Amino acid sequence: MAEILNKCPICGGRLEYSVLMQFTKDYQIKLNGKLAKNSRNSDVSPMECGFISCITCDFHTNCDLECEENHNIKIYQEDGVYMYEDER
Ligand SMILES: [Zn+2]
Secondary structure (H helix, E strand, C coil): CEEECCCCCCCCCCEEEEEEEECCEEEEECCCCCEEEEEEECCCEEEEEEEEEECCCCCECCCCCECCCCCCEEEEEECCEEEEEECC
8 A cells, every 4th residue: 555655664764865966076177288286166966866765774765766675665756745655
């Protein structure tokens, strides 16, 4: 039966959704072909990738919301709501 994923399916603890972010460090290439010492950071941008983890136990998903250690827990999003089915 599908339930709203508002707590950890394993221990009942709180869940977090972590968005992976990325930025680049940009170095100018100097006239001598070497990289300049100074760099600047590009804007931080999300990688369209995130995972859910429990702050209490080691329950976590990968970026496809698959539970690697608990394959019988299916997590998906429906109208922006995280749902899960526990087929254990
Ligand atoms: Zn947990």
